[in-house]
Structure formats: C-alpha cells, structure tokens
Amino acid sequence: MADTAKMTGTERILSAGRSLHVTENGVYYGAGTPGMFDEYVDFINYVFGFNGNSDDFKKLLPKLYRYELDPAGNSYVAVENGKIRAAVGAFDHDIVVCGKLLKTRGIGNVAVHPYERSRGFMRKLMNMAVDGMVADGVALSVLGGRRQRYNYFSYDKLGSEISMSFNPDNIRHTFGPSYSRRFTFRRISRGDEDLLRDVRRVSESQPLHAVRNGANYFDIITSWRQTVWAGFDGDVFAGYAVEKNGSVSELLLDASRNAEVAEFVRDLFDATDRGSLTVRLPVWLDSYIEKLIGICEHYSLGPSKSFSVLDYEKVCGAFFELESTYRRIADGRLTLAIDGRGGKEKITLESEGGVPRVFAAGETDADLELSHLEAMNLLFAPYSTARAKLPANIASWLPLPLYLFYSDAV
Numbered sequence: 001m002a003d004t005a006k007m008t009g010t011e012r013i014l015s016a017g018r019s020l021h022v023t024e025n026g027v028y029y030g031a032g033t034p035g036m037f038d039e040y041v042d043f044i045n046y047v048f049g050f051n052g053n054s055d056d057f058k059k060l061l062p063k064l065y066r067y068e069l070d071p072a073g074n075s076y077v078a079v080e081n082g083k084i085r086a087a088v089g090a091f092d093h094d095i096v097v098c099g100k101l102l103k104t105r106g107i108g109n110v111a112v113h114p115y116e117r118s119r120g121f122m123r124k125l126m127n128m129a130v131d132g133m134v135a136d137g138v139a140l141s142v143l144g145g146r147r148q149r150y151n152y153f154s155y156d157k158l159g160s161e162i163s164m165s166f167n168p169d170n171i172r173h174t175f176g177p178s179y180s181r182r183f184t185f186r187r188i189s190r191g192d193e194d195l196l197r198d199v200r201r202v203s204e205s206q207p208l209h210a211v212r213n214g215a216n217y218f219d220i221i222t223s224w225r226q227t228v229w230a231g232f233d234g235d236v237f238a239g240y241a242v243e244k245n246g247s248v249s250e251l252l253l254d255a256s257r258n259a260e261v262a263e264f265v266r267d268l269f270d271a272t273d274r275g276s277l278t279v280r281l282p283v284w285l286d287s288y289i290e291k292l293i294g295i296c297e298h299y300s301l302g303p304s305k306s307f308s309v310l311d312y313e314k315v316c317g318a319f320f321e322l323e324s325t326y327r328r329i330a331d332g333r334l335t336l337a338i339d340g341r342g343g344k345e346k347i348t349l350e351s352e353g354g355v356p357r358v359f360a361a362g363e364t365d366a367d368l369e370l371s372h373l374e375a376m377n378l379l380f381a382p383y384s385t386a387r388a389k390l391p392a393n394i395a396s397w398l399p400l401p402l403y404l405f406y407s408d409a410v
Contacts, residue, residue: 028079029124032072036084040072041065043084047111057109063219064091064108064410075109076125076132086112086121090129091410094211095140097318098325101211105133107143108410126153130308134342139311142404150306154341156373158380159304159402160283164296167276171266174295182263183238185271188228190218195230198237202252207325208284210408221250221407229271231264233257239264242407246274249406251281251288262291282403286326301382304403309376310342316349316379317358319400329354330393337366338375349397356397 021030032040041057050056057065065071071089078086089108094101107129112121130153133141143150147157188195196217203209212220221228226244230237231253238260239253248268253261269277279296281288282304293299309315323329333350346361370378378386380402387395 032075032077034070034073036072037067039084044087044109044111060224063216063223076128078121085116086125088125088129093408097208098321100318102139102318103137104140105138106410130154133310139314141308142305142409154308154372155306156376157303158307158376160382160399161280161304162289162299162301163278163280164292164299165278166269166296170295170297171269175266181267183231183233183267185229185231185268188230199240202254207322223407241268243272246277248279251279258287261288284322284326284401303382308341312338312340312345313347313358313360319402320356320358323401324356329356330396332393334394335361335364335366337369339371341372
C-alpha cells in the first residue's frame with residue numbers, strides 16, 4: 001500500500017480513484033496538479049469577480065485554498081492551449097452520524113471562463129466529479145447553487161433547517177427590561193488553543209458532526225469570514241456560536257447547559273450588538289428549538305443545502321438512527337427501488353419497537369419505484385406531496401433529518 005503521507009497532492013488524488021481523465025479535441029479534462037496553484041486561484045478569483053484584496057478565495061476559505069492543501073489537485077479542470085478554461089472543485093469533508101462515518105465530498109468554485117461558456121465544459125467536469133465520487137465510494141455530496149442548474153447533475157435542495165429571528169422587543173418582553181446577563185462572550189482567535197479544544201469537544205459530542213482536521217480547525221469554523229464566539233458562565237466555558245452579520249450558522253452548548261439555551265441566545269444578542277439576530281438550527285437540536293421558538297419573532301423551516309445521495313442504504317441508515325435520538329419512531333416497513341445517481345438500489349426502511357434500521361432489500365418486492373430526484377425529495381426534502389400517499393405510520397418518519405453545518409460546506 002502506498003504511503004499517502006509522502007505523496008504529492010496529485011498522487012493522492014490518483015491513488016484515491018480520481019484518475020479519470022480524457023483529452024478531447026485538444027482539451028484536457030481531469031484532475032489538476034500542484035503546479036497549477038497560482039493560475040488556478042487567479043482563474044477562480046477572476047470568474048467569481050473577486051479582487052484579490054478584500055475578496056479572495058485564499059482569504060475567504062483558507063481551509064481549502066492554501067498551496068500545501070493542493071486545491072487544484074482536488075479539482076477537475078479543463079485545460080486548452082496550456083490555459084485553464086474551467087474548473088470544478090471536489091473536496092472531501094466526511095461527517096459522523098450516530099457513530100457512523102459517511103464519506104462526504106463537496107462541490108465548490110464551479111467556474112467557466114466567461115469567453116468559453118456554452119462549450120460544455122461545466123457539464124463535462126461536473127459529471128466527471130460525480131462519477132469520481134461514485135468510484136471512490138462517497139455516500140453523500142453537497143454544494144451551494146441554483147436548484148435547476150444542479151438538478152442536471154443529481155443535486156436538489158434537501159435537509160431541514162429551522163431559522164428563527166430575534167429583535168429587541170422579543171428579548172425585552174420575554175426577559176423583562178432589566179434582566180441580568182448570565183453569559184459573557186468573546187471572539188475566539190487563531191491562537192486560542194484551549195478554547196478551540198473546548199469548541200471541538202462540544203461539537204464532537206453531538207450525534208452529527210463533521211470530521212474537522214485539527215490543524216485546520218480555526219480555518220474551518222471561520223469559513224467565509226465568520227466569527228466564533230465563546231460563551232462563559234463566569235470563567236467556565238459554556239458553549240459557542242458561529243456568526244456573521246447577525247446570522248448564527250452553528251450554536252452548541254455543553255450538554256449540561258442545554259436547558260439554558262434561551263439565556264445563551266439572549267446574551268449573545270447583546271454581545272453581537274447588531275440589533276437583530278437570526279439563529280439557524282438543524283431539526284435534531286429539538287431541545288434548543290423548544291426553548292427558542294416561543295421567543296423569536298419569525299421562524300421558517302426550509303432546506304439547508306443542495307445534496308446528492310449516492311449511497312441510499314448508508315445515508316438513510318445513519319439519518320434514520322439520528323431521527324430516533326429526538327423523536328418516537330412508529331413501527332412499519334417501506335421498501336424502495338431507487339434508480340440512483342450512484343447506481344440502482346433496493347432498500348428497506350424498517351422500525352420495530354421504535355428501533356429503526358435500513359438494509360438492502362434483496363428479492364423483496366418494492367412498495368415504490370423512484371427516480372433519483374424523486375427518492376431524495378420523498379426521503380429528505382422538508383416538504384413532499386408524495387408523502388401524502390404513504391401509510392400514515394411511514395409518512396411520520398419523513399423527512400429524515402439530513403444536515404451539514406455551514407462551516408463544513410465548500
């Protein structure tokens with residue numbers, strides 16, 4: 001077996017199965033190389049209109065766009081006459097759900113030179129990227145972008161996230177005009193190693209968390225120039241929040257503090273001093289939502305990201321188990337035949353005694369035959385008209401609580 005620690009970025013890509021490449025009509029399509037780094041970063045900055053000063057991929061996402069991380073080697077590129085004409089980033093960011101590791105890969109910086117559009121570069125590279133995921137055994141992929149644009153490549157808006165907005169009147173009427181603050185906050189900086197360890201400990205105690213590289217931890221949680229706030233009760237670390245411009249994308253407390261989440265948000269509202277605050281939470285943080293939803297001014301439930309499920313058995317199994325950690329699961333059985341982007345699958349979702357499991361169905365007759373997009377929407381979209389046709393006990397399972405925190409997306 002090759003020693004991956006001694007490999008170059010390109011060698012790691014090839015050894016991982018991303019060696020798919022082709023030359024057509026003088027255009028190379030395939031993985032980039034470390035030597036492309038400067039041209040690659042200049043190219044994606046140009047396409048996205050970044051000026052290289054305040055806006056620059058290296059500044060906005062240092063977790064991905066540093067030379068030693070070989071972002072070009074983690075991308076598919078179209079090269080013609082020695083110049084990059086298009087690029088599609090494909091970056092690994094695995095997640096753990098109820099102790100199960102799900103291989104996850106995100107798509108980012110989908111870029112085509114403005115003079116080269118309509119030549120099919122994006123379609124070619126996106127399909128290569130997804131084919132590479134299937135070959136590598138990736139179970140789940142995520143991206144941000146327009147819905148129909150990425151429907152062509154197997155992605156759709158999925159996952160359930162509740163967004164709650166707070167204003168000064170909400171705080172004043174709930175807690176009174178002269179409440180005493182319980183928690184104090186300060187921004188975490190790169191050198192705050194002890195606090196970063198506390199953040200990591202609290203994050204990894206959750207039933208869903210990303211596998212975040214410790215050496216890059218600060219860069220990961222501050223993606224897109226987010227601020228990480230550490231909350232304290234006296235001198236004791238109580239929890240943290242990841243915030244930008246009054247929008248909180250990640251908020252987690254030490255387990256012993258869960259019942260105090262309303263006071264934590266109240267005091268975070270004061271600390272950020274923006275006049276309003278929006279807190280976005282996954283539905284499986286129901287103990288937080290229960291405390292906050294009666295205080296906020298508005299709330300909405302919607303999809304969190306665009307996902308493509310490439311291994312239904314693994315993804316459904318992990319998130320069905322996650323669902324059982326915060327709600328009762330009715331007994332029942334459903335067998336689906338799915339023509340998935342990762343291949344045809346026939347799976348059974350079953351609950352017996354409130355204990356869920358998912359397994360390959362073998363010769364069992366399917367209750368439903370579904371296309372890839374139909375299956376994803378039935379199982380994971382916040383709203384699906386198709387669920388009304390299911391037996392009530394089965395419909396009560398859905399949607400499964402698919403989620404990824406914003407800091408972990410690409």
